[in-house]
Amino acid sequence: MESCPPLLPDDPKVRIALVTGGSRGIGRAIAKTLALEKLHVILTYRSNTEEAKSCVSEIAQAGGSAAYALLDVADTEAIRAFFAGIKGANLFCLVNNAGITKDGLLLRMKESDFTSVLDVCLKGTFVASQEAAKLMTKKRTGRIISISSVVALMGNAGQANYTAAKAGIIGLTKTMARELAARNITCNAIAPGFIETDMTAQLSPEVKAQYISQIPLRRMGTPMDVAHAVAFLASDKAAYITGQVLSVNGGMYSWSQDGGYDVWYRWKSAKNHCRSAGRWRCQCETRGVLRRGSRRRFPRFDRAYHGHWRGIRHRNRRRGRSEDPESAGCRCLYRGECEGFEGLG
Numbered sequence: 001m002e003s004c005p006p007l008l009p010d011d012p013k014v015r016i017a018l019v020t021g022g023s024r025g026i027g028r029a030i031a032k033t034l035a036l037e038k039l040h041v042i043l044t045y046r047s048n049t050e051e052a053k054s055c056v057s058e059i060a061q062a063g064g065s066a067a068y069a070l071l072d073v074a075d076t077e078a079i080r081a082f083f084a085g086i087k088g089a090n091l092f093c094l095v096n097n098a099g100i101t102k103d104g105l106l107l108r109m110k111e112s113d114f115t116s117v118l119d120v121c122l123k124g125t126f127v128a129s130q131e132a133a134k135l136m137t138k139k140r141t142g143r144i145i146s147i148s149s150v151v152a153l154m155g156n157a158g159q160a161n162y163t164a165a166k167a168g169i170i171g172l173t174k175t176m177a178r179e180l181a182a183r184n185i186t187c188n189a190i191a192p193g194f195i196e197t198d199m200t201a202q203l204s205p206e207v208k209a210q211y212i213s214q215i216p217l218r219r220m221g222t223p224m225d226v227a228h229a230v231a232f233l234a235s236d237k238a239a240y241i242t243g244q245v246l247s248v249n250g251g252m253y254s255w256s257q258d259g260g261y262d263v264w265y266r267w268k269s270a271k272n273h274c275r276s277a278g279r280w281r282c283q284c285e286t287r288g289v290l291r292r293g294s295r296r297r298f299p300r301f302d303r304a305y306h307g308h309w310r311g312i313r314h315r316n317r318r319r320g321r322s323e324d325p326e327s328a329g330c331r332c333l334y335r336g337e338c339e340g341f342e343g344l345g
């Protein structure tokens with residue numbers, strides 16, 4: 001590990017932001033933006049010292065404070081050694097930005113390409129977050145922001161390794177958010193779309209044009225588009241936001257495509273459960289609410305979509321009349337959660 005002095009600010013009260021892979025592309029924009037927000041930025045890089053130096057001097061020229069350090073996030077020991085070196089520092093924000101791609105179709109992808117992408121993108125995020133959380137826990141405040149990707153949500157042919165890693169980041173973020181909330185540490189992910197950086201520069205003009213045609217805002221994103229979202233999540237204004245995935249993709253992949261379907265499906269399942277649970281005299285707190293509401297409000301919809309459930313419900317009624325749902329082994333996933341679906345009925 002090499003670093004430029006001074007790695008830490010003179011004033012120990014100044015908040016520190018650590019940006020992995022911060023020497024170029026999105027990471028560089030994030031480092032510069034956070035420095036303008038009066039955070040002391042430590043940006044880490046893997047190989048190009050000149051890029052890291054130039055970023056730090058640009059920040060200094062703009063009146064900010066920054067330092068750089070060589071750190072390979074695929075190397076767990078190096079990450080632990082780095083954090084041991086800044087023990088006691090006022091680390092407020094960690095941005096897990098470092099990432100690589102090694103694309104290939106599933107049937108041809110080498111195991112080494114799969115694991116190396118996971119090592120950098122996912123394991124690096126895990127180890128750095130774990131170490132950062134130890135420091136933040138002591139200060140009882142902090143922000144962990146991890147850069148995922150739109151392809152984690154939608155999948156992408158040729159990127160089994162990358163999509164797995166970036167989807168893993170989302171799961172990791174949501175779990176960290178739950179575990180660290182009691183320590184006032186928020187954890188969020190950002191899912192950028194198609195951003196103009198070295199990573200996408202290798203794509204042919206035809207492929208780029210094809211991607212852009214799928215983006216409602218009809219342009220590639222810029223690193224600053226992502227950096228602004230990171231700055232928001234790192235700010236005090238986002239103190240009540242945790243466990244979320246913020247898409248920065250020009251509308252390329254919208255919430256309704258995944259969340260909408262998911263909510264609809266869960267609502268449908270919950271509704272059907274509540275109906276049969278009601279017949280079973282299940283103790284489900286909200287039983288009956290969905291049944292009554294949906295029938296009154298959408299009788300035709302109800303008949304068209306759920307007519308086939310009637311037979312099952314009637315069979316359930318006959319079978320369950322004398323049965324206690326608990327002893328009958330009612331294993332509803334939605335018990336106690338049904339309130340959330342009420343408005344949709």
Ligand code: NAI
Pocket residue numbers: 020021022023024025026027044045046047071072073074096097098099100120147148149150191192193194195196197198199200
């Ligand atoms: P980039 O290739 O320009 O920058 C990646 C950065 O990660 C570089 O600074 C590089 O030195 C660093 N890095 C790579 N391997 C490392 C390692 N083992 N240890 C430490 N640092 C390492 O890529 P870009 O576009 O700036 O991407 C930044 C992040 O945004 C990545 O996580 C990427 O997956 C993600 N992303 C990028 C999108 C895009 O369209 N450019 C879209 C969605 C997500």
